[in-house]
Amino acid sequence: MAPKQKKKSSRRKKSPKPILAASEDMEPVNMESMGHPEIYPLVLTTKTQEIFNCRIDEDITDEQPYKLINKEDIFEDLRNRAAVSDFHPVKKIVQEYPGNELLLVYDKDFKYGLNFYLIGTEEGKENYLNPPEVSEEQEEYKEYIPEDVYIYKPPVSKPWVSLGSEKEIEEASVTESTKQITYMISRKRSEFGAPIKFSDQNASSVKDAYIECTAYPDKNFTLKQLEKDVGMQVIPQIKDISTQTKWTYPKNATTQYYPREFSEEEKETLKQSKPLVDFLNNASISVEIALQQNEITNTFIDDWKHLAEEEGTFGDKTDTHLKEYQSFTDLHSPTEKMITCVSWHPTIYGLIAVSVAVRLSFEDRVHFSGKLLLQPSLILFWSFSDPIHPQLMLESPDDIFCFKFCPSDPNIIAGGCINGQIVMWDITTHADRIENVKAGGSRSKKATLKPMFLLEPESNKEAMYIRHCAVSSIENGHKKVITDIHWLSDTFEINRMGSVFENRSGICCQLVTCSADCALCHNMFWDIRPQKPLTPQTTEKKKEENIEIPFDVPSTFLHLDLSWKPLTKVRLSKGETSLDHCPTKISLKEDHLLCKTQDKVLAQSKTAKAEEMNPYHNLESGMPNLLKPIDDFCTKFFVGTEEGEVIYTDWKMEKDPETGRLMPKKPVSLHTIHDGIVHTIQRSPFYDDIILTVGGWNVAIWKESVMTGPLLQSCCAPKRYTSGHWSLTRPGVFYIGREDGYIDIWDLLEKTHEPAQSQNICITMITCIKPWIFSSKQQFIAIADYYGTLHILEIPWTLSRPSTNEMTSINHYFEREVKHLEYVEQRKKIREQEKKEMEQEMAKKKVKIYQKSKEQMEAELKMDYESYLELEKTVLINLGLIKVTEKGSYSDVM
Amino acid sequence: MTAEVEETLKRIQSHKGVIGTMVVNAEGIPIRTTLDNSTTVQYAGLLHHLTMKAKSTVRDIDPQNDLTFLRIRSKKHEIMVAPDKEYLLIVIQNPCE
Numbered sequence: 001m002a003p004k005q006k007k008k009s010s011r012r013k014k015s016p017k018p019i020l021a022a023s024e025d026m027e028p029v030n031m032e033s034m035g036h037p038e039i040y041p042l043v044l045t046t047k048t049q050e051i052f053n054c055r056i057d058e059d060i061t062d063e064q065p066y067k068l069i070n071k072e073d074i075f076e077d078l079r080n081r082a083a084v085s086d087f088h089p090v091k092k093i094v095q096e097y098p099g100n101e102l103l104l105v106y107d108k109d110f111k112y113g114l115n116f117y118l119i120g121t122e123e124g125k126e127n128y129l130n131p132p133e134v135s136e137e138q139e140e141y142k143e144y145i146p147e148d149v150y151i152y153k154p155p156v157s158k159p160w161v162s163l164g165s166e167k168e169i170e171e172a173s174v175t176e177s178t179k180q181i182t183y184m185i186s187r188k189r190s191e192f193g194a195p196i197k198f199s200d201q202n203a204s205s206v207k208d209a210y211i212e213c214t215a216y217p218d219k220n221f222t223l224k225q226l227e228k229d230v231g232m233q234v235i236p237q238i239k240d241i242s243t244q245t246k247w248t249y250p251k252n253a254t255t256q257y258y259p260r261e262f263s264e265e266e267k268e269t270l271k272q273s274k275p276l277v278d279f280l281n282n283a284s285i286s287v288e289i290a291l292q293q294n295e296i297t298n299t300f301i302d303d304w305k306h307l308a309e310e311e312g313t314f315g316d317k318t319d320t321h322l323k324e325y326q327s328f329t330d331l332h333s334p335t336e337k338m339i340t341c342v343s344w345h346p347t348i349y350g351l352i353a354v355s356v357a358v359r360l361s362f363e364d365r366v367h368f369s370g371k372l373l374l375q376p377s378l379i380l381f382w383s384f385s386d387p388i389h390p391q392l393m394l395e396s397p398d399d400i401f402c403f404k405f406c407p408s409d410p411n412i413i414a415g416g417c418i419n420g421q422i423v424m425w426d427i428t429t430h431a432d433r434i435e436n437v438k439a440g441g442s443r444s445k446k447a448t449l450k451p452m453f454l455l456e457p458e459s460n461k462e463a464m465y466i467r468h469c470a471v472s473s474i475e476n477g478h479k480k481v482i483t484d485i486h487w488l489s490d491t492f493e494i495n496r497m498g499s500v501f502e503n504r505s506g507i508c509c510q511l512v513t514c515s516a517d518c519a520l521c522h523n524m525f526w527d528i529r530p531q532k533p534l535t536p537q538t539t540e541k542k543k544e545e546n547i548e549i550p551f552d553v554p555s556t557f558l559h560l561d562l563s564w565k566p567l568t569k570v571r572l573s574k575g576e577t578s579l580d581h582c583p584t585k586i587s588l589k590e591d592h593l594l595c596k597t598q599d600k601v602l603a604q605s606k607t608a609k610a611e612e613m614n615p616y617h618n619l620e621s622g623m624p625n626l627l628k629p630i631d632d633f634c635t636k637f638f639v640g641t642e643e644g645e646v647i648y649t650d651w652k653m654e655k656d657p658e659t660g661r662l663m664p665k666k667p668v669s670l671h672t673i674h675d676g677i678v679h680t681i682q683r684s685p686f687y688d689d690i691i692l693t694v695g696g697w698n699v700a701i702w703k704e705s706v707m708t709g710p711l712l713q714s715c716c717a718p719k720r721y722t723s724g725h726w727s728l729t730r731p732g733v734f735y736i737g738r739e740d741g742y743i744d745i746w747d748l749l750e751k752t753h754e755p756a757q758s759q760n761i762c763i764t765m766i767t768c769i770k771p772w773i774f775s776s777k778q779q780f781i782a783i784a785d786y787y788g789t790l791h792i793l794e795i796p797w798t799l800s801r802p803s804t805n806e807m808t809s810i811n812h813y814f815e816r817e818v819k820h821l822e823y824v825e826q827r828k829k830i831r832e833q834e835k836k837e838m839e840q841e842m843a844k845k846k847v848k849i850y851q852k853s854k855e856q857m858e859a860e861l862k863m864d865y866e867s868y869l870e871l872e873k874t875v876l877i878n879l880g881l882i883k884v885t886e887k888g889s890y891s892d893v894m
Numbered sequence: 895m896t897a898e899v900e901e902t903l904k905r906i907q908s909h910k911g912v913i914g915t916m917v918v919n920a921e922g923i924p925i926r927t928t929l930d931n932s933t934t935v936q937y938a939g940l941l942h943h944l945t946m947k948a949k950s951t952v953r954d955i956d957p958q959n960d961l962t963f964l965r966i967r968s969k970k971h972e973i974m975v976a977p978d979k980e981y982l983l984i985v986i987q988n989p990c991e
Contacts, residue, residue, distance in 0.1 A: 259935040260923050270925050271896050275980055280902050280917070283976035283983045286963050290974050291909045294989040300967060 038124035040090045041107065041114040048086040051077060052104075065108065066128065068101040093120040103128055306804075322743070322759055322793040325780060328382040329789045330356060330390065335375065339784035341402045344772040346410045350384035351391065351434055352772075352782055354790050355415065357399035376465070379403060379415065379425075381434060382790065391434050394466050396423045402485050408507040416482025416513055422472040422526065422564070430466060472564040478515035478524065483584045485513045494525055494567065494651075500635060510567070514583040514639070523583060523639075523651065524566035570651045583647075587638040587681040587691055636668060638691055638702070640678025646671050646693050646700070648707065669707040673700045675716075680724040686731040686807060690814060694724035694736060699746070703818060708825050711817035712752060717744075725769040727795075729779065730802045731810040737766030743783065745799065749809055761791055771795065899926075911988040913971065918942060918982040925981070937973075941984055945977050 044052075052069055074094050077085050087094060094102060103119040105128065119125050203210045262270070270276060293299075330337065337356040345351035356378060360368065377399045381392035396415060400423065403415030411428040427434075488510040492500050511526040639647045649667035676696030684690040689704035690711075697717050700710035719738040727733035732748035736755070741762040744755035765786040773779050779795040876882040907915050907928055916927035916934055922942035927934040949961040964975040976983040 259939065260921070261935075262919075262923055262925060267925055268896075270919070271899050276917070276925075277898055279978045279981045280899060280983065283978060283981075284902050284906060287906060287974055287976050287983060287985055288909070290963065290965060291906070291912065291985065291987055294972060294987055295910050298989055 036112075038119050038121040039112055040093055040118045040120050041112040042086060042090060042104070042116040042118050043114045044086045044104075044116045048077070062108070065106040067104050069104050071097060071100055071102060074102065090118050090120070093118065098122055099125070101125075320757060320796055320798050322745075322761075322781060322795060322799075324791065325794045326384060326387055326792045327789055328352075328354070328380075328387055328390075328792070330378075330380060331388070333375075333788075335359075337788040338786045339767055339788055339790060340400065342768040342770045342782050342784045342790065343403060343405055344770060344782065345381075345434075346405055346407065348410075348434060349774060351381060352383075352790070352792070353379055353381050353394075353403070353405070353413070354784065355379045355400040355403050356788060357401060357418065359786065359788070379413070383434070384792075392427065392430060392464060392466060394425050394427070394468065396468055397421065397471060401481050402483065404485055404487055406487055406508050408490050414485055414487065414511055416485040416515075417471075418481045419474075420478030420480055420482060420515060421474060422477065422482065422485070422511065422513060423468045424470040424528070425466060426469045427466055430464065433464075470564060472526070472566075476565045478513065480515050482513050482515045484586055485511060486586065486588060487511055488525075488588070493527075512586065512588065514586050523570040523586065525568045525570070525651075526564065527567045568651075583639045583641050584677055584679060585640045585681045587683055636704075638681050638693075638704075640674075640681045640693055640695060642677050644672055644674035644676055644678055644695050646673060646678060646681070646702065646710075648704070671709060673710060673713060674698060676720065679722065682724070682726055684726050684731065685728055686810075687814075692724060692726055692734055694721050697721065699724065699734075699736060703814060706818050706821055708821050711814060711821065712748075715753065722765050723767060723769045725771060727799065728771050728773050729800050731807050732813070733799060735769050735771065735781065737761075737769050737783065739765040741766060741785065743769070748813060749803075749806065761785070761793070762787070762789060773800075903928075906985060909987070913986045913988055915986075916984045918984060920980045920982075922982075937984060937986075938982075941973070941975055942982060945975050945982060949977065 052067065052073065071094060074087050078087055078091060078094075082088070097120065099122045103125040105117050105119065107115055107117050119128055201209070333356070336359045338359040339354050340357045341355045343353050345353065358365070358372060358375075358377075365372065376393075377396045379394040379396065379400055380390040381394075383391045394413065394415075396417060397419075398421070399418045400415040401418055403413055406412035406414065411426060411431050413425045413427070415423045415425070417423055487508045488494070490508045493510055494500055509528050511528065512523060513526065514523045635652045636648060636650045639649060641647065647667045648669045674693065674695030675698070678693055678695035680692065680694040682692050684692065691702045691704065693700045693702065693710075697720055699712075699714040699721065701712040702710050717738070719740050719742070721736050721744075722739050723737040725735050727735065730747075734746050736744045736746065738744060741764055742758050742760050743766065745757045745759070747756035750756045761783050762785045766783055767786055768784040769781065771779060771781040779800040781793050781795055783791045783793065785791070873882070903915055903917075903926065906912065914927070914929040914933075916929065916937065917925045918938045918941075919925055922938050924934045924938045929937070944966075945961070945964060948964055952959050952961045961977055964977065966973040966975075970988065972987050972989050974985045974987065976985075
């Protein structure tokens with residue numbers, strides 16, 4: 001819209017005219033910078049707009065955004081308002097303006113910065129009002145032409161410009177460099193196919209028949225050896241001769257010889273000869289020197305090597321946990337059972353016997369006694385090869401709480417019942433069944449594949465119930481549950497008095513049991529051989545009680561059945577009171593040997609087989625009368641009681657001088673260490689006189705000769721200890737089972753104040769622990785729990801293999817503990833003495849003080865009185881009541 | 895004479911750790927022994943050869959030298975051989991405890 005004339009306008013010179021009330025002499029700003037020098041932007045206030053009638057949107061609209069203003073009006077405004085007038089900045093323009101009317105344009109878009117602008121030239125005015133046609137043309141010129149018809153122009157060929165590509169092509173092309181030679185060979189056709197004749201020819205005779213490349217020595221490649229490493233040895237002359245012979249066939253040839261020996265006479269004559277004597281005299285000197293050297297010291301010992309532990313280990317040294325091997329549960333029993341006692345079979349590998357009892361309290365037992373009668377109480381024989389079916393089941397009249405294999409014959413088993421009876425079994429007839437237990441296992445696997453009717457009638461799969469052979473007499477036996485049963489060693493036997501005699505039969509024939517009945521009998525010694533009838537009455541009773549026995553029960557112990565009386569009874573009295581201790585476990589001197597009777601038993605069984613008669617079946621010969629008594633036999637044994645006491649007492653009876661009856665001796669020592677029932681008393685398999693007792697919440701180790709107290713007494717554990725056992729191979733290790741299913745493994749060489757490690761086995765109370773050695777590499781531990789599951793775990797190498805010198809170290813430890821106890825005893829005595837002395841001194845002191853104080857008081861009183869008198873005198877003198885001269889009379893009066 | 899012989903041998907046998915003593919002649923035939931026959935014969939035969947070999951070795955190295963005593967220390971025992979022109983005295987001892 002705006003005219004686009006580029007006109008150079010002369011710059012406004014400063015006008016010489018004085019400006020009315022103007023402090024500043026401003027030059028009007030024009031839009032030369034924007035290319036429109038004639039445009040002068042202005043701001044017009046509303047007042048000005050009203051004056052000139054150029055109000056926005058009223059006088060000046062979009063269609064007519066300009067107004068022609070008279071010059072005179074502008075001048076008038078200028079005169080009226082002077083500097084305030086809006087036209088002040090463009091005053092000069094207005095004055096110089098040639099025409100009469102000025103064009104004022106409304107700048108709606110503020111194109112030039114202000115809302116109005118004034119066009120300062122006539123030409124500009126004219127251009128604005130009448131835009132020239134040129135601009136239209138220019139506008140037209142600037143319009144974009146949208147459509148353009150595309151005219152096809154064919155390409156014009158241009159001359160080719162070489163850029164070097166023909167050379168590349170030349171190089172890449174293949175051309176024949178040489179001309180090909182063609183040969184044409186022809187021959188007469190008749191000569192084709194003719195027979196060929198070959199002949200020899202010497203190559204060298206014909207010239208140029210061959211070409212050779214002769215070898216020649218090249219000096220560049222010759223090596224001269226300057227040094228040679230040679231070894232020399234002088235050997236005797238050797239002659240090597242070989243021949244070839246005719247060898248027809250191999251023949252075996254043997255020679256037999258026997259050494260030359262002197263006859264007896266020759267030996268005698270030689271002995272007499274002088275040279276021999278001389279030789280011996282000379283030689284024996286040097287020999288004795290050598291022997292003594294060896295006795296003094298072993299020169300070949302490498303101390304450094306001996307310091308280290310043995311290197312050969314099987315398995316991981318760092319693995320110290322017991323690994324689960326197998327577990328057995330009786331799935332067929334209707335009621336919940338717990339395992340009361342576990343015992344490994346002494347000879348057969350992989351066979352373990354377990355006694356199960358119903359898991360009820362006494363009240364429940366009484367309540368359900370009818371139901372319990374119908375269920376058989378069993379001892380189960382488990383084998384490693386068959387974890388589901390027990391191999392054998394021994395039946396008993398009531399729940400068995402402890403049982404033992406007879407050490408001299410593993411087919412005899414003695415068990416103690418809950419009702420106080422002893423039950424005996426003889427499984428000799430079934431021995432072959434369990435001996436072939438491993439083979440039987442594989443056979444049973446095959447049997448499961450066959451249908452039932454093809455099975456042999458005597459299949460090994462079914463476990464057989466074996467009835468007991470004998471039970472003890474109910475009236476004469478224990479009244480309460482038998483808590484412990486032991487076979488006495490076969491080296492000695494006991495008579496009624498408790499004296500010890502040697503055992504000629506070579507078998508274990510006596511048992512000792514203990515029970516907690518507080519009425520009369522506690523420890524009983526039983527003999528399994530038939531006793532001579534004391535009175536005719538008993539024989540009659542026997543005849544009456546000839547009950548029909550089932551045919552498959554062996555008659556080994558028929559003489560004992562229901563009439564078996566104990567040999568002797570030992571009571572543990574508590575001294576003056578009539579109360580007795582209630583024993584729970586006992587430990588005899590020879591017991592620890594029973595663990596290692598494998599070899600002994602084997603030897604004995606072999607001899608027994610040789611005799612073709614089991615001595616146990618021949619028991620009816622009765623007790624021989626004359627036996628040699630064994631003197632100096634230690635008849636003392638350890639007893640653990642229900643109250644947690646450990647008693648060391650004697651089973652030999654002595655005659656009470658007052659009443660003349662046989663009385664048991666008083667216990668040698670008694671200690672209350674444990675807070676609960678002592679359920680384990682066990683001798684160490686390595687030491688005769690070290691005993692482990694476990695009960696309540698703690699563990700104690702005793703030495704037999706030291707009666708002042710235990711060598712080691714552990715502090716109270718967080719959980720109750722329910723079973724314990726020594727390790728069979730490591731002298732310082734023992735296993736303790738807790739009531740929460742954890743097993744604590746103690747290692748005396750590692751820590752003595754707490755277990756070395758603790759491992760969780762099951763969720764319930766552990767009732768029995770029994771380790772067993774199978775081979776030098778394999779050791780198992782059987783752990784029985786309260787819910788009737790028997791866990792078999794493998795003992796890792798570190799726990800089964802003793803370290804070198806472990807026994808000596810443990811020995812030293814025990815000796816130290818003994819010394820410590822002695823020291824404590826001595827200190828106790830010293831302390832008591834000191835205490836006594838102190839008390840005496842205190843008493844003396846008191847007396848002295850009392851006396852002293854009395855004298856002192858009198859002296860003090862006297863002094864006080866004298867000083868008072870002096871005071872009285874001086875006061876009176878000062879007062880003038882007494883004259884100085886009269887002083888003497890006063891003192892005389894005193 | 896015999897008593898002397900007996901006494902000497904008994905004295906040697908009573909040393910600590912001695913397992914056996916034997917007197918062998920130059921050909922390796924045992925004259926007197928405290929072990930059983932088969933063991934004696936075995937020891938005598940083997941040790942006789944070994945002693946001969948040891949003697950010849952010593953003589954070969956230095957002809958003026960001669961073997962006076964031979965001790966063989968093994969893991970379990972020590973075998974001592976006192977050679978002579980005509981006889982051989984063999985003692986077997988267990989030196990360690």
